[in-house]
Amino acid sequence: MSANTGTGAAAGGGAMGAAGNGAGAPVAISDLSRSYGAVRALDGLTLEIAPGEFVALLGPSGCGKTTALRILAGFETADTGSVTVDGRDVSPVPAAKRDMGMVFQSYSLFPNMSALDNVGFGLRMRRLPSPARRKRAGELLDLVGLTDQARKYPHQMSGGQQQRVALARALAIEPRVLLLDEPLSALDAKVRLQLREQIRSLQRRLGTTTLFVTHDQEEALSMADRVGVMRDGRLEQIAEPGQLYAEPATAFVAEFVGIMSRIPGERQGPDEVSVLGMVVPVRGVTAAGLSGDVDVLVRPEDLRTSVQPGGNGIVTDRTFLGSVTRVSVLLSGDVTVKVDQPTAEAATMAPGTSVQVSLPGTAVLVTARR
Amino acid sequence: MAAIGPMAAAAGVAAEAQAPSPATKPAARRRTFPVWRWAILLIAGVFFLIPLYAGLRFAGLKAFGKVFTYPGFGSAVGLSLRLAVITTILTLVLMVPTTVYVHLRLPQIRRGMEGITILPIVIPPIVLIIGVLKVAPGFLLGTPYLLALVYVILAMPFAYRSLDAGLRAIDLKTLVEASNSLGAGWPATLWRVVLPNIRTAMLSATVLTVALVLGEFTMASLALYETFPVWIVQFEQNAGPVTTAASLLALFVTWILLMVIVTVGSRSARRRGGAQVALFTVAPQEVNLTTGEPE
Numbered sequence: 075m076s077a078n079t080g081t082g083a084a085a086g087g088g089a090m091g092a093a094g095n096g097a098g099a100p101v102a103i104s105d106l107s108r109s110y111g112a113v114r115a116l117d118g119l120t121l122e123i124a125p126g127e128f129v130a131l132l133g134p135s136g137c138g139k140t141t142a143l144r145i146l147a148g149f150e151t152a153d154t155g156s157v158t159v160d161g162r163d164v165s166p167v168p169a170a171k172r173d174m175g176m177v178f179q180s181y182s183l184f185p186n187m188s189a190l191d192n193v194g195f196g197l198r199m200r201r202l203p204s205p206a207r208r209k210r211a212g213e214l215l216d217l218v219g220l221t222d223q224a225r226k227y228p229h230q231m232s233g234g235q236q237q238r239v240a241l242a243r244a245l246a247i248e249p250r251v252l253l254l255d256e257p258l259s260a261l262d263a264k265v266r267l268q269l270r271e272q273i274r275s276l277q278r279r280l281g282t283t284t285l286f287v288t289h290d291q292e293e294a295l296s297m298a299d300r301v302g303v304m305r306d307g308r309l310e311q312i313a314e315p316g317q318l319y320a321e322p323a324t325a326f327v328a329e330f331v332g333i334m335s336r337i338p339g340e341r342q343g344p345d346e347v348s349v350l351g352m353v354v355p356v357r358g359v360t361a362a363g364l365s366g367d368v369d370v371l372v373r374p375e376d377l378r379t380s381v382q383p384g385g386n387g388i389v390t391d392r393t394f395l396g397s398v399t400r401v402s403v404l405l406s407g408d409v410t411v412k413v414d415q416p417t418a419e420a421a422t423m424a425p426g427t428s429v430q431v432s433l434p435g436t437a438v439l440v441t442a443r444r
Numbered sequence: 445m446a447a448i449g450p451m452a453a454a455a456g457v458a459a460e461a462q463a464p465s466p467a468t469k470p471a472a473r474r475r476t477f478p479v480w481r482w483a484i485l486l487i488a489g490v491f492f493l494i495p496l497y498a499g500l501r502f503a504g505l506k507a508f509g510k511v512f513t514y515p516g517f518g519s520a521v522g523l524s525l526r527l528a529v530i531t532t533i534l535t536l537v538l539m540v541p542t543t544v545y546v547h548l549r550l551p552q553i554r555r556g557m558e559g560i561t562i563l564p565i566v567i568p569p570i571v572l573i574i575g576v577l578k579v580a581p582g583f584l585l586g587t588p589y590l591l592a593l594v595y596v597i598l599a600m601p602f603a604y605r606s607l608d609a610g611l612r613a614i615d616l617k618t619l620v621e622a623s624n625s626l627g628a629g630w631p632a633t634l635w636r637v638v639l640p641n642i643r644t645a646m647l648s649a650t651v652l653t654v655a656l657v658l659g660e661f662t663m664a665s666l667a668l669y670e671t672f673p674v675w676i677v678q679f680e681q682n683a684g685p686v687t688t689a690a691s692l693l694a695l696f697v698t699w700i701l702l703m704v705i706v707t708v709g710s711r712s713a714r715r716r717g718g719a720q721v722a723l724f725t726v727a728p729q730e731v732n733l734t735t736g737e738p739e
Contacts, residue, residue, distance in 0.1 A: 147621075148624075149621055169625055170625075170628060170629050171627070173627075174625055175626075176621070176622065178621070180618050182618045184619060184622070184637055184640075184641070185614065186640035186643075195636075199627035200627055243622075
């Protein structure tokens with residue numbers, strides 16, 4: 075709250091009141107495991123979140139990210155491992171006493187209460203007297219830009235409005251940790267984008283420690299300070315979005331975050347690999363001791379292609395993305411690669427065109443042959 | 445007739461509540477409203493109304509005035525009403541938390557619950573009451589309120605189904621978790637979040653329970669308590685017109701009562717975007733209540 079300026083300070087400061095230390099608490103999750111029958115939902119998850127940090131857990135469905143969030147919220151219990159908030163073990167604390175604000179994927183507003191009463195619910199449970207409660211709830215609604223909807227019932231509001239009320243409701247209790255369980259996935263694209271920015275700027279302003287669970291990499295990369303990629307109940311890698319994209323630690327992360335093409339190559343030595351008929355430097359390997367036949371992982375923007383009769387590939391598809399067009403090229407050996415080409419150049423590459431795909435000297439990531 | 449009267453009234457109201465309002469129908473569809481629908485409606489109407497009309501003719505209007513002065517009338521009605529109130533309270537107190545708990549924690553036994561709760565309909569009342577009279581402790585055998593306990597069992601199929609449908613219509617798990625995360629313990633969550641959102645279902649359960657208690661004859665008569673239906677049957681022997689008037693009166697009063705409950709319930713539900721009150725609610729499409737999967 076300290077660095078607030080302008081209108082943000084006015085609204086936020088009022089809403090957060092005396093306990094303006096809504097500024098988040100540090101969270102430490104260590105060695106968390108949870109099984110459902112034979113399914114291991116969490117397999118030794120360890121994760122630390124700094125005070126005020128916004129961490130996203132990203133992964134395919136079934137990877138355990140929601141389970142982790144629900145254990146943190148107190149809705150599920152872990153088989154082993156511990157969760158501490160502000161240095162205190164919260165395992166014995168019931169969900170109702172954890173002071174964690176949560177926004178759910180499905181609209182979770184209480185249908186029998188107006189927007190104002192929904193936002194005030196947590197304060198009511200904290201026995202705040204009615205006038206103060208209404209005032210605070212009003213301020214929170216103002217914070218999410220819904221003052222004029224205060225008297226509306228959930229069914230009278232759009233999905234985006236409902237999620238904003240849900241956000242205000244979660245923030246009203248000045249949570250030590252804010253938990254977001256895919257809050258945007260039920261919304262349409264435009265609203266999702268707006269709300270994404272709104273959540274991010276609110277979180278920055280209030281400094282609430284936040285854990286955000288999503289399967290949408292764009293959401294995770296654009297909102298979070300750090301993104302943890304999960305797979306089979308484990309954290310594959312956690313890093314800042316840029317680093318995650320540029321230096322994926324594993325093939326899974328590389329292929330899950332952003333677009334990645336796999337091209338067969340041959341390791342020539344510790345620092346070089348031959349691929350597409352040229353020798354390029356190795357930037358990293360996903361496993362030690364890889365030699366001989368390997369796969370090379372390349373981003374679409376790192377590849378170049380030009381029209382060339384008798385080239386090494388044939389264009390199969392084109393996707394217009396604005397300034398660039400993503401061209402799919404079929405190489406020999408049934409390998410398809412995606413190449414981002416300036417749209418003007420891609421105009422000449424209709425499906426069926428013979429092209430030459432090359433790697434202009436970029437260092438690449440090397441992984442085991444699949 | 446008196447014995448089934450109130451339940452018949454309940455069914456009538458149910459049909460009314462579920463019928464789509466004509467105002468929402470496009471004019472074109474109304475014009476092509478098939479003739480056979482009217483025919484069926486007419487046949488059903490005649491089927492239900494003729495006995496009522498016959499009863500009215502037989503009783504004559506004067507008999508209606510005499511009903512209230514007949515010996516035993518007041519105490520019989522009073523007993524039936526007391527039983528209705530007690531049964532309803534017991535039913536709701538037992539069934540609401542049970543159904544909520546099953547939905548939240550034991551969704552896998554929901555099918556089993558449906559089977560168990562249908563038993564009181566399958567087992568004839570006469571079997572039930574004879575069993576109860578054999579095993580009931582003495583202090584209960586001496587009081588008519590024993591009937592209330594049995595009626596709770598009888599009302600269970602209706603109450604469970606109403607509540608089950610009501611709970612299916614809301615995303616109970618998410619609402620409860622949202623409430624918990626905001627600091628509400630179980631009592632507050634139940635009182636402020638769950639109950640207000642299944643009010644319509646509770647209303648349906650109440651209406652059905654009341655209708656059942658006001659019309660139940662077999663058990664009351666075998667247990668030798670003079671509830672309203674028992675009183676009607678006993679007096680029919682020597683004062684036919686009066687008891688017929690009494691049963692018609694019971695039918696109309698119950699019907700009006702149910703209409704009032706349904707109308708009031710629907711109005712307040714509509715204000716909050718809820719469904720209309722229908723006594724036999726058809727459960728909506730299942731909405732991912734049981735995310736049995738970890739993700």
